[in-house]
Amino acid sequence: MTIKSARVTAYAAPYDEPITNGLYTYTHTQIVVVELETRSGIVGLGWTHGGKIVYEALREIAQLVVGQPLNTERIWKLIYQPKLFGRRGLETRAQSAVDIAVWDAIGKECGRSVHQMLGGYRDTVPAYIAGGYYGKGKGLDGLQKEVSDKAAKGAKAIKMKIGAVPLDEDFARVDAVIEAVGPGVSVLTDANNAYNRLDALKMARFLEERGCFWFEEPLSPEDNAGAADLVRRTDIPIALGENEYTITGFRDLITAGAADVLNADAQILGGITEWQKCAHYADANHIPVAPHGDQEIHVHLVAAVPNGLIVEYYDNSLNRLKDAMFHQQLEVNADGSISAPTRPGLGFDLNHAALEKFKVES
DSSP states (O other): OBEEEEEEEEEEEEEEEEEEOSSOEEEEEEEEEEEEEETTSOEEEEEEEOOHHHHHHHHHHHHTTTTOBSOHHHHHHHHOOHHHHOSSSHHHHHHHHHHHHHHHHHHHHHTOBHHHHHTOOOSEEEEEEEOOOBOTTOHHHHHHHHHHHHHHTTOSEEEEEOSSSOHHHHHHHHHHHHHHHOTTOEEEEEOTTOOOHHHHHHHHHHHHHHTOSOEEOOSOTTOHHHHHHHHHHOSSOEEEOTTOOHHHHHHHHHHHTOOSEEOOOHHHHTOHHHHHHHHHHHHHTTOOBOOOSOHHHHHHHHHHSTTBOOEEEOOTTTSTTHHHHBSSOOOOOTTSEEEOOOSSBTOOOBOHHHHGGGEEEO
8 A cells, every 4th residue: 555656637628608706717627636556556536626836736746655655644744844835825735636645545445435434424415506606698597597407406505606796786696596496495605705894794694684505705714803703793604614724724713713614625725634634623613514625525525524514516517527527427316415425435537538638737
């Protein structure tokens, strides 16, 4: 169980039209993959989202683990070097991908799935389908059709974006989504850090009147005090953590009382090793975890812990590489849940042939 080699590849797939959330516009899905091959021929797969900076960091960091045994804590300490790679940022995404690949390799070596190795608390978890971005010419009719189509796939929860337009326009968008999906489907909202404190409070009060599931990232990720104030002053659950890193970052979020739900993302914060620590610390503080990020990884993690709340699900309209990336596919069940694969490791094998046309670096 020693790592013999590391291979890093970057892929990108364009959207038909750029998509926009509260602050950012995206033209492509960009994913960087690391494959760690062990001396026994097992290949551990890890990946994260990002472009050239993440790719170059991952190329350097992945070479550090060649020759190392599959010991998660030893490898994590080896690759987390703040003076060389920074404490928090895109390099941490690269570290995350390496750690994820280590866990995948261990599972394949041992013949157990990651969710079983981490605790196996349950086998299926609730899921929400992400969407509701802003798009050129989309309008309320286009938004309603999009979310209705997602609900028709069996989703019992849908997430939409807010924050890029004046409050009154977003109030109308939220009402349109609630009308389109109908009763029995929860609506989650995500501002991607777009609001100031005054507008965030106005939006929070509107959302709590509508009974929305949560209000995600209302403020800058640097404003824990403002988020804590929202938690105290409103009843809509405040969800944070997509832009936080390492157990110390989540310790600070929890200490500040800044979140009702933690969106800890193993592809960002430092990998599965660090995610597990964040989830257990949150559990000790009676806080649920609902990760941001790819379902193929996070279904294992939410299924493993007792405080796992719900998993984000990207279909191919958001993750343009989803249908090409793996030989296996993870779909939403008829009851709106998704099931943790029982195949060894993460349970997904890279489809190199289908991905070849999307390759941008190797």
